[in-house]
Amino acid sequence: MESKITEVYPKAPGDARTADCEQVSHMLDLMIDGEASPEEQKFFNHHIEDCVSCFENHQKQKLLKGLITGHLKRVIVPHSLVQSIKARIQETL
Numbered sequence: 001m002e003s004k005i006t007e008v009y010p011k012a013p014g015d016a017r018t019a020d021c022e023q024v025s026h027m028l029d030l031m032i033d034g035e036a037s038p039e040e041q042k043f044f045n046h047h048i049e050d051c052v053s054c055f056e057n058h059q060k061q062k063l064l065k066g067l068i069t070g071h072l073k074r075v076i077v078p079h080s081l082v083q084s085i086k087a088r089i090q091e092t093l
């Protein structure tokens with residue numbers, strides 16, 4: 001008995017794309033939050049290797065999420081802490 005891992009999603013240029021693209025777009029949030037199952041991640045990664053529009057979508061979403069969390073972090077940091085860090089940097093210079 002041979003259990004060889006074959007391509008579950010064969011490369012099919014053309015109409016096969018749209019259904020996969022739709023599925024991938026629904027998975028974007030799960031992927032970025034790290035909540036997708038291993039199977040979903042495999043499918044997702046396999047798809048964006050081939051599909052530029054989904055790849056770009058994923059990049060944009062990640063960037064957007066990064067900007068939001070980056071912004072939140074900046075808001076949470078107290079002003080006094082920023083001042084003391086700045087002061088410490090100037091001391092070492």
Ligand SMILES: [Zn+2]
Pocket residue numbers: 017020021024047051052053054
């Ligand atoms: Zn796609």
